[in-house]
Amino acid sequence: MISARRKNRGQQTSDSGGDPVSVSIAEVQARQLVCVTGKVTRMTARPTSGQPALAVTVTDESGTVTAVWTGRRSIGGITLGRRVAIKGMAIQRGAHLEFTNPSYTLLPR
Amino acid sequence: MKVIIAGAGSVGRYMAEQLQSSGHDVTLIDNQVGIVNNRPKDSKRGVTWYLGDACEVATLEAVGAADADVVAAVTGDDEDNLVVSLLSKQEFAVPRVVARVNNPKNEWMFNDMWGVDVSVSTPHLLTGLVEEAVTVGSFVRLLSLEGGKARLAEVTLATNSPAIGKEVLDLGLPRESTVVAVLRGGHVVVPRADTVLHAGDEVLVLVTGGAEDDVRKALVG
Amino acid sequence: MHVIVVGCGRVGSEVARNLSANGHEVVVVDRRAEAFRRLGEDFAGTTMVGVGFDRDLLEAAGITEQSAVAAVTSGDNSNILIARVAKETFGTSHVVARIYDPRRASIYERLGIATVATVAWTSERVLRHLLSVGSTRDWIDPSAKFTMVERRVPADAAGTSIASLESAIAGRVALLHRFGETSIPAAAMLLQEDDQIHVIVSAGNTDLLDQQLHSEGGH
16 A cells, blocks of 8 residues: 655644655654554553553554544544554654554555 | 744744854744844844744744744644644654643643643743742642653652652652752752652652652652 | 633634523633623623633633633644643633644644644534534535534543544545544544544434444444
8 A cells, every 4th residue: 555655754734734744554653644554453552641642553564653632531433453554653762663643544454 | 943933922033133143043923023123133143033923834934934843833822832732743843842821720731732742831931930949848840841742740858758768769750750850059960760858859750651649758758 | 511712812702602602601711800891781691801821810710620811822832832721720621712823733633632623613613522512514405304413532532543433423434634634534443532533423323323432332
């Protein structure tokens, strides 16, 4: 599902109208607007400071990445095994990359 | 480092000056024309001023939030500071977001829910410092880090503290804490495992998780 | 229904009066007591002076998971704070926030908060959001056989394809609004929680539509 890859650094935001680059999960770089597709392989509740949060691990053939939604315990349709597309800006969290409140699209199986 | 500061009041301007003189690339954003126009004419080279609303994605984009290392949301308005923090973290993946808490009642929101890594509540800090100055023998929280997950606290050891005469190693402090410094007679003692504590020592500890109670027991009793 | 309206401006006061007249229990919050004059002498609800994202105030206003909250102050930032506190701290599911800046609106929609932008800004739209299963209609055709209604997709219906919903209700999903973008959805698209859909359906089938959206389907 890889379309034309463009080198796209610089000023892009999730909602600026800049187009996200479709990449495999292994190619995701921090601070680049990307779109990845994969399967939900893990879901964890990650409450912090008394507020709920949901961490969802998405996996494709190349690797895994985590998407975190703050303030929610669940998202309709996001279940183990579901195929999803995630569009957002990944942030470096220690050793791994994470999306915070990204846009998502549920995909048919 | 590239630093963006939202809010060019006295706090923002002070920060800008300090950071710029340490060699960082600083941009100050404010949406009041008067403030931006009346910026000091001998403004140090290197501080960029930008007129705009930092709560708008377009403004953050224009000042290069996409490659900023730090965004400091230090306006006099907590709502603005929270929104700037959220946008910085979520839309621009800024690695470090620092925000100022004006009203302590709002402090509970200044954490990763709004993209805040470090919050500073001046009233809280001041109270803490006052407490620290006048109280001996109690556990004073100074600063919250990592969205509330870690706290810097201070205890001035009273004469009846269980820690007196003990080596740091023998304090029985839980794993989720560490003694950062010991202030003694105007000097900073960098603590080692065999540093012995005395009455009157100001012990600075970093505490994570739920370790506060155990740390309090070890230092206060 | 218990509704908290924060911001007693033109729209806030209209929404509050409307809801109260329809028998709902309404609490209106504003920072300034003078604003409550817009409610009129015979307003049956309660008023509270204060800041709408203050947890103590919301508690005092009687907020529960079953409440509805309309964040309709003149400040986008306040409205988002109010909406998030209501939703995330108190678990209130019927929350709508007024947002002037459409660009910010799409960002907040990713947080799962229903936003109503100024252009489409009427008290009627706010009401429609709060009373999600309602009898409000966007449009009814001249023959009165068909109607277009707006609905917010609940979590239970997430994963249903447009095609299967359309076939179940014998209608069409004309428009889908998601994360700040509106489109004419393809048949294979799957509905997601918080999607706003405009559905054309025969006038008698709006209940069927609501049933389909609120039943727990296997998707």
